[in-house]
Amino acid sequence: xxxxSISSNRPFDHRIFAVEHQRxxxxxxxxxIAGTVTLLAAxxxxxxxxxxxxxxxxxxxxxxxxxxxxxxxxxxxxxxxxVEPIIETLMMSALGTAxxxxxxxxxxxxxxxxxxxxxxxxxxxxxMMMTLSRSIxxxxxxxxxxxxxxxxxxxxxLALAMxxxxxxxxxxxxxxxxxxxxxxxxxxxxxxxRLQVLRYGIVPQVLPVAIGVIIFEWDINIRRSAVMGLVGxxxxxxxxxxxxxxxxxxxxxxxxxxxLLLIILGEALSYYARKAVI
Amino acid sequence: xxxxxxxxxTVRYSRTGPEILKGVSLQVDAGDFCAVxxxxxxxxxxxxxxxxRLVEPISGRILLYGEDVTTMPTRRLRETRRHIGMIFxxxxxxxxxxxxxxxxxxxxxxxxxxxxxFKLFSREDIERALxxxxxxxxxxxxxxxxxxxxGGQRQRVGIARALMQDPKLLLVDEPTSSxxxxxxxxxxxxxxxxxxxxxxxxxxxxxxxxxATEFCNxxxxxxxxxxxxxxxxxxxxxxxxxxxxxxxxx
Amino acid sequence: MQYMATHRPGGGQPVERRKWSRFRYPDxxxxxxxxxxxxxxxxxxxxxxxxxxxxxxxxxxxxVALIADRYYPPELSLxxxxxxxQAILDTMQxxxxxxxxxxLLAAPLAWFASFNMTPNxxxxxxxxxxxxxxxxxxxxxxxxxxxVSILGFGMLAGALxxxxxxxxxxxxxxSEEIEAIDKGQVEAIRATGxxxxxxxxxxxxxxxxxxxxxxxxxxxxxxxxxxxxxxxFGAGGMGWYLQRYxxxxxxxxxxxxxxxxxLLVTVSEVVSAWARARVAQAK
Numbered sequence: 074x075x076x077x078s079i080s081s082n083r084p085f086d087h088r089i090f091a092v093e094h095q096r097x098x099x100x101x102x103x104x105x106i107a108g109t110v111t112l113l114a115a116x117x118x119x120x121x122x123x124x125x126x127x128x129x130x131x132x133x134x135x136x137x138x139x140x141x142x143x144x145x146x147x148x149x150x151x152x153x154x155x156v157e158p159i160i161e162t163l164m165m166s167a168l169g170t171a172x173x174x175x176x177x178x179x180x181x182x183x184x185x186x187x188x189x190x191x192x193x194x195x196x197x198x199x200x201m202m203m204t205l206s207r208s209i210x211x212x213x214x215x216x217x218x219x220x221x222x223x224x225x226x227x228x229x230x231l232a233l234a235m236x237x238x239x240x241x242x243x244x245x246x247x248x249x250x251x252x253x254x255x256x257x258x259x260x261x262x263x264x265x266x267r268l269q270v271l272r273y274g275i276v277p278q279v280l281p282v283a284i285g286v287i288i289f290e291w292d293i294n295i296r297r298s299a300v301m302g303l304v305g306x307x308x309x310x311x312x313x314x315x316x317x318x319x320x321x322x323x324x325x326x327x328x329x330x331x332x333l334l335l336i337i338l339g340e341a342l343s344y345y346a347r348k349a350v351i
Numbered sequence: 352x353x354x355x356x357x358x359x360x361t362v363r364y365s366r367t368g369p370e371i372l373k374g375v376s377l378q379v380d381a382g383d384f385c386a387v388x389x390x391x392x393x394x395x396x397x398x399x400x401x402x403x404r405l406v407e408p409i410s411g412r413i414l415l416y417g418e419d420v421t422t423m424p425t426r427r428l429r430e431t432r433r434h435i436g437m438i439f440x441x442x443x444x445x446x447x448x449x450x451x452x453x454x455x456x457x458x459x460x461x462x463x464x465x466x467x468x469f470k471l472f473s474r475e476d477i478e479r480a481l482x483x484x485x486x487x488x489x490x491x492x493x494x495x496x497x498x499x500x501x502g503g504q505r506q507r508v509g510i511a512r513a514l515m516q517d518p519k520l521l522l523v524d525e526p527t528s529s530x531x532x533x534x535x536x537x538x539x540x541x542x543x544x545x546x547x548x549x550x551x552x553x554x555x556x557x558x559x560x561x562x563a564t565e566f567c568n569x570x571x572x573x574x575x576x577x578x579x580x581x582x583x584x585x586x587x588x589x590x591x592x593x594x595x596x597x598x599x600x601x
Numbered sequence: 602m603q604y605m606a607t608h609r610p611g612g613g614q615p616v617e618r619r620k621w622s623r624f625r626y627p628d629x630x631x632x633x634x635x636x637x638x639x640x641x642x643x644x645x646x647x648x649x650x651x652x653x654x655x656x657x658x659x660x661x662x663x664x665v666a667l668i669a670d671r672y673y674p675p676e677l678s679l680x681x682x683x684x685x686x687q688a689i690l691d692t693m694q695x696x697x698x699x700x701x702x703x704x705l706l707a708a709p710l711a712w713f714a715s716f717n718m719t720p721n722x723x724x725x726x727x728x729x730x731x732x733x734x735x736x737x738x739x740x741x742x743x744x745x746x747x748x749v750s751i752l753g754f755g756m757l758a759g760a761l762x763x764x765x766x767x768x769x770x771x772x773x774x775x776s777e778e779i780e781a782i783d784k785g786q787v788e789a790i791r792a793t794g795x796x797x798x799x800x801x802x803x804x805x806x807x808x809x810x811x812x813x814x815x816x817x818x819x820x821x822x823x824x825x826x827x828x829x830x831x832x833x834f835g836a837g838g839m840g841w842y843l844q845r846y847x848x849x850x851x852x853x854x855x856x857x858x859x860x861x862x863x864l865l866v867t868v869s870e871v872v873s874a875w876a877r878a879r880v881a882q883a884k
Contacts, residue, residue, distance in 0.1 A: 089481060113697065120691075121760055141751055165650070208826060209826075210829065216843070221660075300740045439785060516793055
């Protein structure tokens with residue numbers, strides 16, 4: 074063992090050698106990891122850059138720069154037409170978050186270990202629903218709902234709601250699991266029933282967390298609601314899509330700027346709202 | 352010529368904030384083991400951190416071997432820091448690195464950037480680190496991680512790291528306040544002994560007057576950012592201590 | 602609570618009678634106002650967007666019916682076709698490259714964008730912040746569409762879009778980790794005469810290494826989820842098939858693709874949660 078050979082009862086030279094040997098081994102280990110990562114990257118790069126990419130169609134660097142250049146303008150005429158989609162996007166995100174917050178109540182009930190009705194059936198189902206909701210991309214959710222309820226913002230709202238359930242439910246369920254048991258005991262002691270325990274023992278402790286996470290999720294949902302339209306679920310995404318299809322590149326830039334504005338607004342609002350709650 | 356000559360040092364943390372140090376001057380000569388004492392909040396830590404400019408003074412001069420530290424450009428400052436060893440109250444070891452790497456990090460100022468990024472230290476450096484670890488009594492902890500050691504052992508690593516720099520001056524900031532009294536005495540003894548062996552003068556912040564008078568040949572008393580006392584340990588009397596601490600001592 | 606009993610139980614002096622009410626002057630009013638405002642906004646939204654709640658009620662059965670006659674049975678044989686397996690491999694490659702390059706770029710940007718450790722306050726700090734914020738604010742699907750329109754269809758656009766996405770996603774988390782480190786260790790390394798890069802390697806990196814590893818795994822997870830979809834907008838991988846079958850209304854194949862996406866992403870999420878838990882334990 075290298076460790077033993079550094080110890081003080083060996084000749085000094087041996088110990089130096091042992092230290093150096095150990096350091097070399099550590100370096101080789103890092104080099105091996107780095108090498109593997111690089112090798113994998115090289116394979117992927119080869120597949121993507123050499124096999125998959127049609128360099129001739131892309132054209133020279135100049136042509137690529139020109140196509141980037143097309144975006145560097147703002148279409149001022151579009152701005153009045155953006156007001157409605159912006160409002161729609163904002164409302165979609167709010168409704169989606171609200172619906173998600175309502176729908177996550179049963180999921181939390183199932184998936185929080187200390188209030189779940191059944192540890193062996195309810196709890197795994199609740200947890201699975203959380204994972205499923207979070208692991209499916211919002212675009213996939215939107216596709217599902219567009220095909221179910223047709224084009225329009227309802228599909229977007231439902232998609233956002235489904236996507237939000239997982240995160241909101243997970244955070245609140247964890248907060249409930251970490252709740253301070255003393256107030257609950259106190260309410261039991263004065264003779265409260267199960268529902269009263271929930272109302273007076275758990276809800277007050279969890280409420281700030283819940284409001285915080287809902288506001289946070291709303292902030293993220295603004296960003297998501299802006300792309301719902303790409304698959305036909307209304308809002309700014311739809312405008313973006315139209316501009317793209319019409320090859321109106323300055324218009325595309327304008328829509329992106331509008332989205333940025335909305336996101337910055339939402340971020341600032343949610344920052345202050347969360348500060349007010351906490 | 353004194354090794355360290357601090358002249359009229361004034362420090363404020365913010366432009367309008369209170370002055371932490373108000374025109375402090377002091378000198379450290381070769382062979383000095385000089386204590387800075389004073390109540391907490393007197394500006395001891397700030398004074399020591401000014402000398403290698405971890406804290407920027409707003410006026411005054413700090414002459415190290417005749418060269419003014421306060422006006423040095425960044426590159427020269429780094430070169431100077433290389434020659435000033437520092438030992439901290441909270442040890443400030445990099446917890447997730449091995450004891451060996453912590454000691455070797457004392458050489459960072461002298462090793463090329465590229466070599467240091469890959470932890471490529473020369474055999475001489477490793478030899479020196481091992482010798483120093485033997486000297487501070489940590490022969491059997493060379494490849495442990497720093498956070499596996501006890502407080503006293505960590506401070507010993509800190510001492511070895513400072514000595515690794517082959518310093519021309521040691522700055523020691525409350526080396527014992529995080530340790531229990533017995534260990535504190537051992538660590539203090541170790542610092543004094545190595546300072547003698549390596550022939551480095553030291554400036555030691557210390558809260559404990561007992562330790563200061565026992566180990567140091569020279570004492571500087573600070574109170575509220577003002578120097579109240581400066582002289583050999585024998586001259587420090589009870590009355591002076593009462594002035595410095597503005598209360599009954601012991 | 603301001604509530605006080607009118608009499609001490611011990612029967613001592615009667616205490617001055619205080620009024621207690623739930624209503625407290627500005628606080629309750631503001632809180633009611635905000636609650637009312639949120640509800641009104643949601644109500645107006647419902648009306649404005651013409652969402653019919655009753656449709657939602659019948660939605661459950663319609664959903665089941667829809668799945669039963671259109672999506673069922675999913676054409677699972679698609680999943681074992683060579684070209685689809687290739688698409689899965691493509692997806693993984695895009696996600697891998699996107700995560701790798703995203704993390705490699707995010708690390709220095711996170712360093713620049715941390716207010717406590719930034720090597721240069723005047724230029725690099727705002728640059729780092731802006732780069733991370735810019736990558737983050739634009740949704741990964743919008744990056745994909747833009748890059749596809751510039752570089753053409755294919756995995757290159759997807760990998761680049763994922764790279765940008767990962768920079769924004771990981772960069773923010775990583776710089777937050779740097780902002781939480783212990784300053785003492787930094788001071789000690791700086792006192793040895795180390796330069797900024799050495800301070801980063803010796804004082805910052807060891808402190809954030811575990812957290813960054815966790816973030817890296819998490820980033821892979823999120824990037825893979827996005828990679829399954831980028832193809833929908835022309836960037837290769839599984840999403841490409843999704844888009845094709847959606848447009849051709851081959852619902853049973855769509856169902857098969859969706860099932861494969863959900864399955865893969867869930868597996869990846871479970872594995873990464875396990876890996877992150879192990880990393881956190883290792884400390």
